[in-house]
Amino acid sequence: MRQFVVAGNWKMNGSLEANAHLLEQLKSQLDNTTKAEIIVFPPTVYLAQIQQICRDTGIKWGAQDASPNRPGAYTGEIAVEMLEDFACEYVLVGHSERRTLYHEDDVMIAMKFAHAKRHGLTPILCVGETLHERKQQVTETIVKKQLDAIVNLADSTDVFKHAMIAYEPIWAIGTGLTASPEQAQSVHHAIREHVATIDKTIAEQLTLLYGGSVKAANAASLFAMPDIDGFLVGGASLDAHQFVEITQCIK
Ligand code: PEP
Numbered sequence: 001m002r003q004f005v006v007a008g009n010w011k012m013n014g015s016l017e018a019n020a021h022l023l024e025q026l027k028s029q030l031d032n033t034t035k036a037e038i039i040v041f042p043p044t045v046y047l048a049q050i051q052q053i054c055r056d057t058g059i060k061w062g063a064q065d066a067s068p069n070r071p072g073a074y075t076g077e078i079a080v081e082m083l084e085d086f087a088c089e090y091v092l093v094g095h096s097e098r099r100t101l102y103h104e105d106d107v108m109i110a111m112k113f114a115h116a117k118r119h120g121l122t123p124i125l126c127v128g129e130t131l132h133e134r135k136q137q138v139t140e141t142i143v144k145k146q147l148d149a150i151v152n153l154a155d156s157t158d159v160f161k162h163a164m165i166a167y168e169p170i171w172a173i174g175t176g177l178t179a180s181p182e183q184a185q186s187v188h189h190a191i192r193e194h195v196a197t198i199d200k201t202i203a204e205q206l207t208l209l210y211g212g213s214v215k216a217a218n219a220a221s222l223f224a225m226p227d228i229d230g231f232l233v234g235g236a237s238l239d240a241h242q243f244v245e246i247t248q249c250i251k
Contacts, residue, residue: 005230006247007039008237023053025240036250047086062090068111080119093123096170106149124164131171140190164207166232172212181221184210188227216245223249
């Protein structure tokens with residue numbers, strides 16, 4: 001049985017006051033009708049606060065990024081070992097904003113993915129194509145290349161065990177444009193098939209999230225697709241009402 005997930009990527013938003021308010025709203029509005037695991041990804045400086053507020057709730061938390069290196073002389077970076085201090089279970093790897101704004105390439109992302117796994121964190125690998133690539137009809141080629149970078153660095157066939165993949169078409173992130181359920185399903189299916197060429201059982205159990213302008217209004221039709229196991233939500237995760245409604249589609 002695959003794990004269903006609704007994850008909120010807060011990006012570079014929040015404050016002590018705003019986080020406390022948002023989490024109090026989530027705690028009071030989330031109900032047990034959802035079958036989804038709920039995860040929030042705050043900016044790293046707020047992890048202690050999130051740990052304190054969420055520790056005895058059903059809400060899990062993770063980091064938006066982490067270094068591929070052990071602690072040392074890497075000014076400005078956050079080590080996976082430090083995330084362990086805040087009981088993080090998850091880390092986003094290769095979000096498109098990291099790939100484009102901070103020039104993270106597939107090799108760097110594969111190193112981050114492997115390092116997080118080595119330390120027992122569950123990485124959520126983000127993959128996706130630009131609008132230009134979609135128009136060129138190379139979406140699957142791009143996504144498979146992003147997956148293969150992870151596989152090529154790994155030394156075992158269980159590389160996607162204890163991991164998740166988020167398909168996030170770059171043209172849909174923060175734009176208000178969403179992939180149609182059929183477009184998203186087709187890429188999710190291709191991802192699962194590709195992982196199945198490495199390990200069929202892991203592919204069947206792998207949680208595949210969709211991300212890209214997910215809102216309460218489009219979540220149910222996306223979740224109705226057989227290979228969509230939940231969502232990575234950006235903007236709408238800052239609005240407790242929207243976020244809770246999205247979780248309620250997962251039944
Ligand atoms: C994201 O940041 O991963 C994302 C999907 O953002 P949004 O929901 O705002 O498009």
